[in-house]
Amino acid sequence: MSRLLVIGCGGVASVAIRKCCQNSGIFSEIMIASRRKEKCDALKAKLQGTTGTRIDTAQVDGNCAKEVISLIRAYKPDAVLNVALPYQDLTIMDACLATGTDYIDTANYEPEDTNDPHWRRMYEKRCRELGFTALFDYSWQWDYRERFEKAGITALLGSGFDPGVTGVFSAYALKHYFDEIHTIDILDCNGGDHGYPFATNFNPEINLREVSSPGSYWEDGRWIETKPVELKSRYDFPQVGVKDMYLLHHEEIESLAKNIPGVKRIRFFMTFGQSYLTHMKCLENVGLLSTSPVLYEGREIVPIQFLKALLPDPAALGPRTVGKTNIGCIFTGIKYGKEKSIYIYNVCDHQACYREVESQAVSYTTGVPAMIGAMMVVTGQWKKPGVFNVEEFDPDPYMEALNRWGLPWLVCENPAPVKVWRADEE
Known part of the structure; x- marks a missing residue:
């Protein structure tokens, strides 16, 4: 108690x-x-x-x-x-x-x-x-x-x-499936549809700053930085289907690089449709993603906070969001001297979440x-x-x-690997 x-x-x-x-x-x-x-x-x-x-x-x-x-x-x-x-x-x-x-x-x-x-x-x-x-x-x-x-x-x-469960998945994989983990690919897929032309599934300030910032990943003991949404992949997610995803910087890369011994590479990917990226780029180009106050009619406003007031409240998306999320980690490494790969993931249904707690799955x-x-x-x-x-x-x-408590997980042996290319080369 x-x-x-x-x-x-x-x-x-x-x-x-x-x-x-x-x-x-x-x-x-x-x-x-x-x-x-x-x-x-x-x-x-x-x-x-x-x-x-x-x-x-x-x-x-x-x-x-x-x-x-x-x-x-x-x-x-x-x-x-x-x-x-x-x-x-x-x-x-x-x-x-x-x-x-x-x-x-x-x-x-x-x-x-x-x-x-x-x-x-x-x-x-x-x-x-x-x-x-x-x-x-x-x-x-x-x-x-x-x-x-x-x-x-x-x-x-x-x-x-992510961060959170993805870190626990990593510790669990090391404890039960590997002697050494060599690579971790964290995949965050939201296959939901809320019907709006543009909305974010969590706090717009945090979401838009995260996606519009430079990407980075950990490889061979150092950080490699990329331009925003420069690196792209496409993956067939169980129960969701084929989705485009992009490499982002994410904080758990930093902690996993420190806490999972011997890991050689860690990357984080999140799915986005082209409509989302086009809207975001337009908003960025006109200055609405800025965190610096601007003077408007005698008072200071922060552009991204003003944008947040215009966008749908993520907490109100639950009734209209359909589809599923799939979030998990693909691990490669060694067990008993042999190469091994597994995918630990959770699938969550937006409407099932709403029926239980009046919330969308994100x-x-x-x-x-x-x-x-x-x-x-x-x-x-x-x-x-x-x-x-x-x-x-x-x-x-x-x-x-x-x-x-509502997030059952699955383990898949020998998942398809993540193949990456430059988004502007497609």
Whole structure:
């Protein structure tokens, strides 16, 4: 029996909260806290009476460490689950340090304003140290390791699907299928159709910044950087079909390169249709993906935040999204001296997710692992002082929980390999 503070009340948070309420034997009490308390109250009203979990709500600004500290001290949770925006990771981690409270999140820190002078100086320094230019990386949160160790508390980073489940898949593959893993290809396929000309399936600010940034992958001990959506592949996904996918930078490449011994190459691919890429390029060309404030009629606005207000809310896509997602990892390596390859993946149906938790599958596949990560920490199965990524713990209890809580996984032997070419050469 535990008490959990959940910060955030968007699409992913809503799924995580609903799954906590299904798991009231572990989460006997939760508090939903967000900048807009009315959203928390509305979700509480939907869930009250359907669960054995006691639900409280509160208003909090996740960008303000003092507010988060005050709320933690008042509520006294066993852990804090951060399913707000990744802009707020560091302030919430600061609050957990100040109060001696365990911390769980789903995505690594990235700044809200990439032109902030202080952040830009630190970013340029880290680019030189790390050898690649991603706007987001784990080094900001890994810098907290010694402080969390001294405080005797746990920070579990990236317990979503990717990052998150893909890291657990990697640890599981190494434990049960390989003596050595040589390559990891992470494939994120959304075969869903929401019917809009253009919309993003998770937070537009995060999604569009991620796709429009340079790509990168890890090979032979170094980062290789590519132009945005420069490298392309095409894959026949089980239960979804043939989809185009593009190589992106993604944070779990960084942690897996560090935590999976001997791995020679790690790549991340995500599927997009041509319509999505055309819309994104047009928006980028007219400046609507910028994070720098501009003056408009006497007030400052941030273009990408204005665009976010124009686009459909990802949390509202559930009723109209049909089709399936397929997310997983293709591994190659050695077992008993012989070459081996496997594909571990999950298939999730958008409409089945909506019937269960009123959400499309993209939020579901992140929200369920968020609950599982919190469960691993509060039950003590994954708990030790410091800052950790999911692949640093025993994968077996997490893999069992995926099957139990709505994300069953499959293992395919000898999958088709991923073939890559330059998108402009097709």
